[in-house]
Amino acid sequence: MAQQPMSQLPAGASEVQILGKTYWHSGDNFYQFNEETGMFYQVPQPTVQAHKDRISQSHMYQRSQTLPGTGLTGDQIEGCRNAAADKSNEVPNRGSQVYINEYNACIRDLQQ
Structure with a gap:
């Protein structure tokens, strides 16, 4: 089911930085801003686990x-x-x- 774009974030949304990308967080939802459309889109919760696993595996030796x-x-x-x-x-x-x-x-x- 596709998420509808929003021109405004929900009240109380807070800006967070994860791996150099900006997201907005409200409740259990995360949003990103698309500069081309000027709209916010709900995105899956960002994760850093894959990045951490890749680093630890590459330096395991x-x-x-x-x-x-x-x-x-x-x-x-x-x-x-x-x-x-x-x-x-x-x-x-x-x-x-x-x-x-x-x-x-x-x-x-x-x-x-």
């Missing part, structure tokens, strides 16, 4: 080795990502800035 250029293991880098994500989730209005700062600080600490 490096799990116990240090990653080139960093001197850190994949587990250490993943730990920094997780810690930075936890901190950024605490401040949604500045989440991306907090994530970058926390991630870089974690990496610097491990490299010293």
